[in-house]
Amino acid sequence: LSDFQVSIPEYGTVRAAQPPLVVMTSNRTREVHDALKRRCLYQWIGYPERDRELEIVAARAPQTSAELQRRAVDFVHRLRGMDLFKAPGIAETIDWCRALEALSVTELDPQSVHNTLGVLLKYQDDLARVDAAQIAQCLATPG
Secondary structure, eight states, X not given: OTTSEEEETTTEEEEOSSOOOOOOOOOSSSOOOHHHHTTOOOOOXXXXXXXXXXXXXXXXXXXXOHHHHHHHHHHHXXXXXXXXXXXXXXXXXXXXXXXHHHTTOOSOOXXXXXXHHHHHOXXXXXXXXXXXXXXXXXXXXXX
């Protein structure tokens, strides 16, 4: 980054004609060196409110029924309140709605959630942490 270039083994080195604006994102799985951190500006973007996330899911997974989208977003918002290593993001909510549709799931029940929880949770510890009782509680809690 400091040389404004990148090396691509199959292509060679590409140099920027002007100093580039570099945007980096992180899911906190790799540590960034302190020297790089000092050169960065940070902007934390939290999860959207429920209604905004529902708008996004409706636009990105329109094949899923509106009721299933609503129930899925409500469930994910409750799941984010749990002590998880990595809470599901909007992309996971969208992927989950698409998966539920592909599996012909028309409503959320404990078994369908359990069978598809790996779409939402990417770490085995998180999958183990969310047991049948917690799934049932998240489903039963009014939205």
